[in-house]
Amino acid sequence: MPQPLSTPNLEFLRTLSVLYVEDEEEVRNAMTHFLSRRFARIDVASNGQEGFALFENGRQDVVITDIKMPVMDGLEMSSMIKSIADDVPVIVVTAYNETDYFLRAIEIGVDRFVKKPVNPSELVEAIQKSTQVHMQQKQLEKASLQLLNTLQTAIGALSRAIEKRDPYTDGHQKRVSQIATAIAEEMKLPKAQINGIRLGAMIHDIGKISIPTELLTMPGKLSRIQFELIQTHPQAGADILEGVEFPWPIAQMVLQHHERLNGSGYPKGLKAEQILLEAKIIAVADVVEAMASHRPYRPALGLDVAIAEVKTQRGVLYDAEVVDGCLKVLERQDLRL
Ligand SMILES: [Fe+2]
Ligand SMILES: [Fe+2]
Numbered sequence: 001m002p003q004p005l006s007t008p009n010l011e012f013l014r015t016l017s018v019l020y021v022e023d024e025e026e027v028r029n030a031m032t033h034f035l036s037r038r039f040a041r042i043d044v045a046s047n048g049q050e051g052f053a054l055f056e057n058g059r060q061d062v063v064i065t066d067i068k069m070p071v072m073d074g075l076e077m078s079s080m081i082k083s084i085a086d087d088v089p090v091i092v093v094t095a096y097n098e099t100d101y102f103l104r105a106i107e108i109g110v111d112r113f114v115k116k117p118v119n120p121s122e123l124v125e126a127i128q129k130s131t132q133v134h135m136q137q138k139q140l141e142k143a144s145l146q147l148l149n150t151l152q153t154a155i156g157a158l159s160r161a162i163e164k165r166d167p168y169t170d171g172h173q174k175r176v177s178q179i180a181t182a183i184a185e186e187m188k189l190p191k192a193q194i195n196g197i198r199l200g201a202m203i204h205d206i207g208k209i210s211i212p213t214e215l216l217t218m219p220g221k222l223s224r225i226q227f228e229l230i231q232t233h234p235q236a237g238a239d240i241l242e243g244v245e246f247p248w249p250i251a252q253m254v255l256q257h258h259e260r261l262n263g264s265g266y267p268k269g270l271k272a273e274q275i276l277l278e279a280k281i282i283a284v285a286d287v288v289e290a291m292a293s294h295r296p297y298r299p300a301l302g303l304d305v306a307i308a309e310v311k312t313q314r315g316v317l318y319d320a321e322v323v324d325g326c327l328k329v330l331e332r333q334d335l336r337l
Pocket of ligand 2: 172204
């Protein structure tokens with residue numbers, strides 16, 4: 001639990017690295033001595049240029065700087081630091097309280113001001129106040145990343161379990177997930193949405209668990225009835241996932257991955273605007289992967305045939321933007337199918 005701000009949490013402060021920039025040697029030495037007993041690491045510079053170079057290398061947790069210094073002043077350095085790391089707290093220590101400094105500092109995004117001569121406990125409190133929120137946010141990000149990794153591992157295990165029943169499609173969902181993720185990245189979708197696509201694609205065929213193995217591995221052409229049975233897998237998958245509260249519409253991605261732009265897909269015959277973008281991306285990745293791989297009823301058609309198919313059906317069966325993204329990904333050839 002975070003402690004009240006008025007009581008500096010010394011243990012927390014001891015985990016931080018500090019960049020301290022001050023041109024007056026006497027002040028700098030005294031303050032460095034004071035700070036080095038309270039923080040994990042202190043990097044010291046005597047002007048803005050040196051300070052920025054130290055920041056580029058060290059990426060300290062907090063920056064404390066004087067304003068008026070030779071070579072480069074503290075505000076110019078702060079502005080450069082904020083341009084490469086806008087979430088790093090910058091505390092300005094200054095004897096100057098003129099409005100123009102103040103306004104410039106606000107504009108740059110300086111977090112706090114401490115007046116010279118510095119009262120050490122005031123400075124420690126300022127550091128704590130400006131770093132605490134930042135550090136809590138970092139911890140929160142770390143925790144949610146761990147959660148995402150766990151979820152990804154669990155879904156990967158589920159994905160492999162489904163494919164154990166059908167050796168011909170072993171690794172299919174993983175490869176579809178890799179292609180779909182690469183397309184989503186190529187389309188510059190938000191990170192969170194890409195994470196959802198990665199996971200949705202990993203289990204897009206989860207509904208095949210309800211289809212007899214003999215049917216999945218049957219060589220030759222399927223009868224109409226058999227094909228209709230295979231076509232139940234998106235709905236079966238959505239039913240399995242119903243009630244699982246993912247932060248992404250995974251069940252809908254699974255349900256819609258065989259829908260096609262012109263309404264010729266299944267199970268609902270949805271049209272372009274009714275289909276989730278995530279499902280449109282998984283659809284293209286699915287087709288490309290399936291065509292490029294061997295199936296019990298036919299040998300692999302190869303990547304060229306897959307590319308020709310999505311190009312011909314661009315804007316007809318498959319979303320034009322998604323196809324363009326996919327072609328760019330395949331052109332780069334950084335994906336092994
Ligand atoms: Fe499928
Ligand atoms: Fe599939």
